[in-house]
Every structure is written in C-alpha cells, then in structure tokens.
Amino acid sequence: MADRWYPMGVPSFSRLAHEVPEPGMLVAHDRALYRVIVVHEDHPANWAEKDRNRLVQNRRAVEERKRHRARPLPREVFYPSPLDGWDGSEETWPNRPRGVELQPMAGGKRLHAGWPHPGWAYWYPVDEHHPVCASCGEPFPCREVDAAKEAARQMVKVEKLMAVGPSCCWHCGEPITSRQGARTFPGENLLLPGGPSPSFHQRKTGGCLYAAKEYEKKWREANPDLAETADLFGPADA
DSSP: OOSSOOGGGOOOOOGGGTSOOOTTOEEEETTEEEEEEEEEEOOGGGOOHHHHHHHHHHHHHHHHHHHHOSSOOHHHHHSOOTTTTOOSOTTTOTTOOEEEEEEETTOSOOEEEEESOGGGGGOEEOOSSOOBOTTTOOBSSOHHHHHHHHHHHHHHHHHHHHTOOTTBBTTTOOBOOTTSOEEEOOSSOSSSTTSOOOEEEOOSGGGHHHHHHHHHHHHHHHOTTGGGOTTSSSOTTO
C-alpha cells in the first residue's frame, strides 16, 4: 500500500506547511479527521534557538528580495511568499512559533502540535461536506480502495516480469547477446519468486547497470555467503 494518504488519492503537499491552521478548521491526516480547537501564540522569550535562527534567515530573505528584484518570480504569482508584506517585526512574523490543539473527530484526547513544522505538509484542510467511503466511513480513498489499487499495480509488475524471456535482461527485457556484458545473480529470484536467476545488461544506457547494482544490494543481503565471493561477477565497472 502507499506510504502516505492523500485526499482523493492525488499526491500533494498541504498549504498548512506554510499557512498556520485556523481555529474551527477541519483537517485530515492519514485517513483520520481532526478539528482545530485553538492556536496558541508562543511568547518570543520562549522561542527556541532554531526559531531565532529562522527569524534571522527570513529577515535576510526579505532584504534580498527588496534589493535584487522589484517584481515577483513567475511562480510567486500563483504561490505568493508568506513573507510578502512582512515588516520584519517579531509580533507580525508569519512563521513565528505557535501551538495548535486538535480534537480527533472520532473521540479521544486532544493532540498538541507545534507550528511551523514540515509534518504539516501532510495535514490537509477538508471541507465540511467531504467524500467518504460508503462502506467503512473513512475519508476517500479508504484503505480498501488503496489496497486494491496497490494490488493492481503489483499485478502489472508481476505480469511484466513473467514476460521476460530466457537470456533476456530483467530490467529492459531485451535479449542479452554474446557481445554484451551481462551480470547474473545466482540463487532465488528476488524480483519473481520461483523464476530463474536474473541477468542484467552491464550497459549504462537504459538504466540496466543501475538496476543491476540496486538488485545486487538486495541480493547481498539475502545471500551473505554467496556475496563473500569477491570475483563472482568480475570487475564491478566492467
């Protein structure tokens, strides 16, 4: 299954990575819903050293923008900088530390999270009228939908591997001729259990050599005794 959950299954970063959550906002994270209860201001006297350093960096960034260009970059027309219009003071600093209290909608204890933090890139504001699974009630896509999609992706990979012919490269699928350098890994096939020992072209074009090196890492972990043979494949860069 996918490592992260995304609203509607579309990989994206949340705007909460650079915009402080607002009280009353409904947010989703890893298929769970939370209500933002309150946002606390941290007094500057309590700021950590890393926050002070970020304040200095942000002030420098604002000064650089003023000195070197009067107009925003093209991307800033659509994604404005949170520092635009900031006067440089601690009290109005857009990235000043704050504490956020969240109440799980399913019940339980409140969560306390600091802001800003990179983790907020995966906490997504959702509309009060958001799509949910009619079967399990989880925000879409639910675990069952993600599992079905992942199973379909894995099946495509298996079918591709099963189509690799004898004496063919297990990366590009093309035949390995006598004139071409190749690398064969004895033992169990780690790409397709039950399949023959895989071979790879040693050419850099097409990614075959890189695929062989990546396979070798897994192969050495799975076959520590065989991997002790230093000259098993000959020169590594042949």
